[in-house]
Amino acid sequence: xxxxxxxxAVAACSIMFLLTTAIARSQSPEVQQRVAALKQSVAHxxxxxxxxxxxETTVISLKGEEKSRQQKQxxxxxxxxxxxxxxxxxxxxxxxxGLRGRVVENKKEELTDYMKQAVALVKTYVPPDPxxxxxxxxxxxxxxxxxxxxxxxxxxLRDYAKPGDLLSVEVDPASxxxxxxxxxxxxxxxKDAVTLDVQFSSLQxxxxxxxxxxxxxxxxNVSVNVTNSGYRxxxx
Numbered sequence: 001x002x003x004x005x006x007x008x009a010v011a012a013c014s015i016m017f018l019l020t021t022a023i024a025r026s027q028s029p030e031v032q033q034r035v036a037a038l039k040q041s042v043a044h045x046x047x048x049x050x051x052x053x054x055x056e057t058t059v060i061s062l063k064g065e066e067k068s069r070q071q072k073q074x075x076x077x078x079x080x081x082x083x084x085x086x087x088x089x090x091x092x093x094x095x096x097x098g099l100r101g102r103v104v105e106n107k108k109e110e111l112t113d114y115m116k117q118a119v120a121l122v123k124t125y126v127p128p129d130p131x132x133x134x135x136x137x138x139x140x141x142x143x144x145x146x147x148x149x150x151x152x153x154x155x156x157l158r159d160y161a162k163p164g165d166l167l168s169v170e171v172d173p174a175s176x177x178x179x180x181x182x183x184x185x186x187x188x189x190x191k192d193a194v195t196l197d198v199q200f201s202s203l204q205x206x207x208x209x210x211x212x213x214x215x216x217x218x219x220x221n222v223s224v225n226v227t228n229s230g231y232r233x234x235x236x
Contacts, residue, residue: 031144035137037176038155038169039130041208045178046127048207050076055230056084060115063221068115075234111220117187118194118217118224124161125183126198126210128169136160152179164190178208192219203231 053075060068072084136142136157145154152170160167165185171178183196194217201211213226 031137031142034144034153034155034171034176035133035142038128038171038178039133041171041176041178042128042133043130045208048205049209050080051234052203052207052231053234054209054228054232055087057227057229058119059225060119061223061225062111064223074228111222114187114217114220115222115224118215118222119226121185121187121194122196122213122215122224122226125167125181125185125196126213128167128178128181132160133157146173162186177202177206187217192217 053073056072056074058068058070058072059066068090070089071087073087074082074084077083136159139159141158143156143158145156147154153173155169155171157167157169159165162185165183167181167183169178169181178200180200181196181198183194183198185194185196186192187194194215196216197214198210199212200208202208209228209231210226211228213224215224215226217223
């Protein structure tokens with residue numbers, strides 16, 4: 001019993017040491033400066049993009065075969081919420097009759113729900129949320145990579161939206177503007193792994209936006225591609 005208590009005490013001390021070390025690293029001046037700059041850059045882009053309207057194209061594929069394509073006009077309403085109006089969409093497939101038809105429809109509905117979850121998951125990480133970035137930093141779960149060689153600095157945020165996920169934001173070392181981001185996450189459970197790769201571009205006034213978003217859910221052989229284009233100033 002005494003040995004067990006000793007081992008538990010050692011384990012508790014080790015966990016506390018690792019946690020304290022992680023928090024200390026996340027509180028280093030370099031990390032604090034980079035996180036503060038990232039939050040400021042993201043907040044600026046989110047505010048500036050509200051003066052624009054654009055077209056969002058979402059393509060969902062199964063086993064490499066395109067299953068649906070939808071375009072929406074996006075803009076911010078007077079009350080400040082994002083509005084999306086469908087411009088075009090793939091026509092629904094014809095329903096099959098009989099028992100086999102019902103089985104096919106049930107599987108189709110299940111897959112459709114899964115795809116909707118995958119699309120919604122993209123919005124959890126894009127764009128990054130300054131409040132969540134701060135929460136991850138406060139929890140000591142931020143690390144910084146400076147690979148060099150023409151690559152941007154990477155701010156790594158663990159447990160950003162879900163336990164065990166990882167959001168890595170690549171920023172320009174000089175301007176701190178977001179260049180891209182990568183996400184390792186999941187849908188319902190860790191076995192349902194999902195990866196997300198997003199490339200950012202800038203408008204003429206310097207406003208950054210997610211130009212291309214690629215999500216891959218290997219468990220279901222589903223991929224989702226979202227492109228944002230055709231930006232123009234909204235009518236006053």
